[in-house]
Amino acid sequence: MPDDISSDRVTAIATAARVPLAPIDAERIARAVAPTAARFAAAKIDLSLETEPASFAAMQQREIGR
Numbered sequence: 828m829p830d831d832i833s834s835d836r837v838t839a840i841a842t843a844a845r846v847p848l849a850p851i852d853a854e855r856i857a858r859a860v861a862p863t864a865a866r867f868a869a870a871k872i873d874l875s876l877e878t879e880p881a882s883f884a885a886m887q888q889r890e891i892g893r
Contacts, residue, residue, distance in 0.1 A: 832861045 834853040837860075841848040848856075867874075 832857050832864055 834850065834857045837853040837856045838848060838850070841853065
């Protein structure tokens with residue numbers, strides 16, 4: 828996992844989130860995040876993330892349109 832954290836990966840995530848990000852900033856973010864990700868990977872910490880179901884997101888969009 829920590830080896831996968833590259834400036835290209837940071838740029839891809841920022842692009843998907845529609846966040847403008849300069850290449851130099853993506854490199855800086857990758858360098859800053861990699862050590863923390865490496866420690867999490869070494870400790871084998873499991874972080875369960877809650878996600879919203881698609882039906883909730885659809886209803887939320889419908890309510891916003893009202």
